[in-house]
Amino acid sequence: MTVSITVQQTARPQGLPTPADFEFVHGPVPDPAPGSALVENLYLSVDPYHRELMDEEPLRTPLEGRAIGRVVLSRDPALAEGDLVLHRQGWRTHAVVTAGAAGTRRIRHYEGVPLSAHLGILGGTGLTAYVALTRILKLRAGEDLFVTAAAGGVGTAAGRIARLLGAGRIIGSAGSRKKVEYLTDGVGYDAAFDYHDGPVGDSLAKAAPDGVHAVVENVGGDHLEGAIAGLRDFGRIAWVGAVSQYNNLAQPPAAPRNLFDIVAKSIRLEGVLVRDHRDAQEELEDFLVPHLRSGRVTSDETVIEGFEGILDGFIGMLSGSNTGKLLIHIGD
Numbered sequence: 001m002t003v004s005i006t007v008q009q010t011a012r013p014q015g016l017p018t019p020a021d022f023e024f025v026h027g028p029v030p031d032p033a034p035g036s037a038l039v040e041n042l043y044l045s046v047d048p049y050h051r052e053l054m055d056e057e058p059l060r061t062p063l064e065g066r067a068i069g070r071v072v073l074s075r076d077p078a079l080a081e082g083d084l085v086l087h088r089q090g091w092r093t094h095a096v097v098t099a100g101a102a103g104t105r106r107i108r109h110y111e112g113v114p115l116s117a118h119l120g121i122l123g124g125t126g127l128t129a130y131v132a133l134t135r136i137l138k139l140r141a142g143e144d145l146f147v148t149a150a151a152g153g154v155g156t157a158a159g160r161i162a163r164l165l166g167a168g169r170i171i172g173s174a175g176s177r178k179k180v181e182y183l184t185d186g187v188g189y190d191a192a193f194d195y196h197d198g199p200v201g202d203s204l205a206k207a208a209p210d211g212v213h214a215v216v217e218n219v220g221g222d223h224l225e226g227a228i229a230g231l232r233d234f235g236r237i238a239w240v241g242a243v244s245q246y247n248n249l250a251q252p253p254a255a256p257r258n259l260f261d262i263v264a265k266s267i268r269l270e271g272v273l274v275r276d277h278r279d280a281q282e283e284l285e286d287f288l289v290p291h292l293r294s295g296r297v298t299s300d301e302t303v304i305e306g307f308e309g310i311l312d313g314f315i316g317m318l319s320g321s322n323t324g325k326l327l328i329h330i331g332d
């Protein structure tokens with residue numbers, strides 16, 4: 001490719017973003033200075049937190065984000081041409097990276113494991129699910145688990161990892177009948193429900209009449225309320241995200257209305273930020289790679305082909321168009 005393209009945000013969205021809030025900016029392929037390397041991106045990750053960034057980050061600068069690319073020209077002795085690297089300068093076709101920069105690392109190649117998994121179940125998405133289950137919830141064998149936004153990247157990874165950890169019943173909520181079927185038939189959830197069918201707490205009570213021990217909560221609002229309602233005494237919640245609120249963060253959510261049940265049921269609610277747990281990356285890979293190789297586990301993903309699909313992918317993901325981790329594939 002002789003031209004480099006970045007995506008820049010040009011306006012602050014009200015509610016759900018639209019393509020008019022962004023611009024594709026063409027320029028020359030950057031020339032890496034001594035000590036850095038030019039990377040041609042292959043996969044880009046677009047994530048719910050990008051919607052949060054859109055309220056804060058300066059306009060008309062390329063958006064950050066995780067990406068996997070191949071080094072095509074290196075002036076950094078620590079990077080060789082052909083190396084595959086993960087970095088945080090996504091939403092662009094080319095990036096200039098240095099081996100020592102925060103968020104940049106060479107990807108370890110595992111025979112039989114697809115490259116895209118390094119942005120999915122082996123990447124920040126899988127790491128979020130893994131630390132929520134092992135460090136925050138400390139899930140024990142036989143314990144029942146509820147996962148919200150279960151058919152997304154973190155949700156599918158949480159279901160698969162919880163199964164490997166010996167969870168009891170695993171129950172998920174998602175936004176369509178098709179996703180519910182995917183969870184039970186494809187991911188290995190024991191039960192799932194469409195949150196449009198009624199209050200989350202009621203649907204969870206039907207799926208788990210005795211309550212659950214632990215929750216991975218990705219949605220916030222009415223889902224957090226339902227999770228509190230569906231927990232047993234001394235239950236635990238790993239609060240990972242609030243995707244139902246990112247389009248209107250300034251507006252306080254109407255739910256949860258049952259916060260005091262956290263006291264009444266001696267529930268522990270703990271927030272989790274994956275960036276505080278980067279040290280668990282190697283542990284995650286040691287744990288999952290044998291299962292990925294054997295085929296017992298797959299990295300669930302929806303892949304959009306072509307750089308020009310990044311906006312539809314991102315906006316669609318915020319409305320639930322994806323199953324598993326949403327990725328943009330721009331090169332081989």
Ligand code: NAP
Pocket residue numbers: 047048049124125128149150151152153154155173174175176179218219239240241242243244245272273274275317318319320321322323324325326
């Ligand atoms: P994802 O779940 O793959 O995609 C977002 C999903 O959210 C959509 O597919 C949609 O699925 C669901 N959704 C959107 N609006 C909703 C609403 N109003 N009510 C219920 N569900 C809604 O995204 P992800 O990357 O795996 O992230 C999932 C959550 O984890 C997000 O909250 C994200 O911010 C959080 N996260 C946190 C960390 C951390 O460090 N704390 C790291 C990674 C991700 P449906 O079709 O089911 O509605």
